[in-house]
Amino acid sequence: MTTELNPLGNHLSYALAAAHRSVTQSLTVRLKKHGIHIEAWRVMECLDAGTRLSMGELAKQALLNPPALSKLVDRMVSDGLVHRQIATADQRQINLLLTNLGRRRMLQVRRDVEDEDRALAQKFDTTDGALLIQLLSQLS
């Protein structure tokens, strides 16, 4: 069933990279029409979730290193999706906030991501999708 002529096939790191690549590619195609990258979507979802996040916390949740987040946020600011606000308690910290445009955009994007999720879920029978997520979470 799987075309396993590949010497790397038994390495978890390879299986993971292959699956990640495949899922990322199809999701990227879906998001292209919104003019948005997967990472920007992750940032927006984190922001929407409620609690004010510093850049550092946001970087962890959105799976980005701080410099990469900083630069992504620069782009999102100039696209009008988010804005920076200096935290009152600690003036070194930045709270990032969604703009109205950003919130609307996120809702649109979310629908496509959920479509993609459903498409992925169909590749598994019954509860295997949830099982996969559960196994993956043991790695991070």
Place this chain on the structure above:
Amino acid sequence: MTTELNPLGNHLSYALAAAHRSVTQSLTVRLKKHGIHIEAWRVMECLDAGTRLSMGELAKQALLNPPALSKLVDRMVSDGLVHRQIATADQRQINLLLTNLGRRRMLQVRRDVEDEDRALAQKFDTTDGALLIQLLSQLS
């Protein structure tokens, strides 16, 4: 048990990205002492497997787009790890071959990758590691 304050946690694409990031990071640390990237290791393993591969086939197996492979190969050539050979049957094709240095380096790197694999396997009980690989392979 997983710190699930994260709105993205139920998305397969997120769980995958998180796991991939985590595994990639620790493997990258391990490979750093060899001065080699994970992608270069994948290329070398593919080459070692025997059958002559064109750049196109190699790109698929090593999970790289053709331009990325082309550039990586440039670097590997100047590091003395591989060399290009024009295919006799079709002069457009390139067969990439490991040098002796490349083969030796691959064997060294392989030991570290296998260490990493074992470390990962210990995060799961009994057959869950194999199950995870099997589930992941349904995605690619």
Place this chain on the structure above:
DNA sequence: TGAAATTAGTTGACTTGGAAAGAAAATTCA
């Protein structure tokens, strides 16, 4: 208190990756 150390975020130099165009060989078919 206030100098030293730590923490948060950004910037700069450099590396790598992607999309699209290009070059060269092979194939198609009128």
Place this chain on the structure above:
DNA sequence: TGAATTTTCTTTCCAAGTCAACTAATTTCA
């Protein structure tokens, strides 16, 4: 045959990521 098309790989140009250094705010503790 040979012009048009397709295939294979590379190059170019630009976008994005990393590491290390930097700035500024906060905390530590002598």
